[in-house]
Amino acid sequence: MVSPAIELSGLTKYYGDVRGIEDLTLTVERGEVFGFLGPNGAGKSTAIRALLGFLRPTSGEVTLLGKRVADRHELVEVKHELGHIPGDFAFYDSLSGRRHLDYYESLRGGERRAELEALFPAPFDRKVGTYSRGNRQKLAIVQAFMHDPTLVVMDEPTSGLDPLVQRTFYEFLEAERERGVTVLFSSHILSEVRRVCDRVAVIRNGRLVAVEDIDTLLRKSGKVVRATLTEHPPIETFDLPGVVRGEYESKGVLKLIVNGGYDELLDRLSSYTVEDIEIREASLEDVFMHFYTDRDDGVTENERSEGDTERRERDGDDALPAESTDA
Numbered sequence: 001m002v003s004p005a006i007e008l009s010g011l012t013k014y015y016g017d018v019r020g021i022e023d024l025t026l027t028v029e030r031g032e033v034f035g036f037l038g039p040n041g042a043g044k045s046t047a048i049r050a051l052l053g054f055l056r057p058t059s060g061e062v063t064l065l066g067k068r069v070a071d072r073h074e075l076v077e078v079k080h081e082l083g084h085i086p087g088d089f090a091f092y093d094s095l096s097g098r099r100h101l102d103y104y105e106s107l108r109g110g111e112r113r114a115e116l117e118a119l120f121p122a123p124f125d126r127k128v129g130t131y132s133r134g135n136r137q138k139l140a141i142v143q144a145f146m147h148d149p150t151l152v153v154m155d156e157p158t159s160g161l162d163p164l165v166q167r168t169f170y171e172f173l174e175a176e177r178e179r180g181v182t183v184l185f186s187s188h189i190l191s192e193v194r195r196v197c198d199r200v201a202v203i204r205n206g207r208l209v210a211v212e213d214i215d216t217l218l219r220k221s222g223k224v225v226r227a228t229l230t231e232h233p234p235i236e237t238f239d240l241p242g243v244v245r246g247e248y249e250s251k252g253v254l255k256l257i258v259n260g261g262y263d264e265l266l267d268r269l270s271s272y273t274v275e276d277i278e279i280r281e282a283s284l285e286d287v288f289m290h291f292y293t294d295r296d297d298g299v300t301e302n303e304r305s306e307g308d309t310e311r312r313e314r315d316g317d318d319a320l321p322a323e324s325t326d327a
């Protein structure tokens with residue numbers, strides 16, 4: 001039987017007494033494009049660094065392509081089948097992109113280098129110190145895929161890429177999936193995860209809140225309806241089937257999270273004077289607020305588990321940052 005691409009079992013990492021991740025257990029099958037989705041500070045980078053063996057976990061185990069990461073020899077064996085894009089790549093600023101790629105090619109091979117250089121062109125002959133964020137990221141993509149790895153793990157790979165290059169990258173990932181490559185990447189951008197992932201692990205405060213297939217995530221996340229009314233009817237007026245939550249943002253400006261049909265809502269709205277209406281995809285913040293918390297205080301069932309209260313008070317609760325590039 002073929003081993004899964006990634007298996008995490010109770011993976012936990014504390015930095016002193018600061019929780020990075022706690023008790024992550026999940027399996028990524030071969031050929032999946034799998035997302036780690038969570039707000040800043042959720043623990044995505046910690047999980048990625050621990051699963052690749054860059055961080056020694058406090059407890060728990062990881063296997064990649066059936067090899068135990070904690071075993072040095074097994075880790076070395078699996079490395080040539082791995083590609084990796086770290087959150088912040090430590091390039092040598094005084095060396096050119098080409099010199100970097102020559103070096104990686106000498107270590108791991110580069111049978112796809114020319115193809116990738118053409119797809120993600122950067123000023124390869126210039127020193128990396130002069131590169132923009134986007135060019136550094138393109139160099140990171142080329143090095144991660146050029147030896148044709150079986151499994152690629154990436155920490156927020158599209159950060160710094162302009163929208164056109166992002167699109168090229170998404171299309172490239174789709175083609176890689178067709179070729180059977182397994183990809184795990186972290187993101188705080190819901191639309192990106194929706195577009196390319198088969199399944200998603202939702203991570204919050206270092207814990208796994210849910211593992212969803214993408215259709216479930218889409219169904220759960222729903223839409224946001226924002227309507228500006230001349231009137232200001234009581235919020236209970238919109239307590240209708242399909243309306244998950246409603247609030248007034250200001251007088252007459254209604255925000256509803258909807259993940260059912262719209263008929264009854266439109267019918268109800270038509271009793272009032274609608275000055276403006278907007279329907280958009282829910283943002284990551286909306287999804288976390290409304291679907292992955294159990295109470296209005298934004299604390300999940302997991303976080304309320306015994307012994308955790310003190311730590312939570314110390315770490316502070318996670319005010320979710322707005323998404324930067326999610327349309």
Ligand SMILES: Nc1ncnc2c1ncn2[C@@H]1O[C@H](COP(=O)(O)OP(=O)(O)OP(=O)(O)O)[C@@H](O)[C@H]1O
Nearest residue numbers: 015018019020038039040041042043044045046047
């Ligand atoms: N080297 C470190 N020392 C101490 N605490 C750390 C360290 N690295 C991360 N942390 C803490 O661990 C928690 C998880 O951080 P992590 O960087 O893994 O989250 P993330 O989801 O990748 O966030 P981001 O998107 O901002 O990188 C945070 O509370 C963070 O402050």
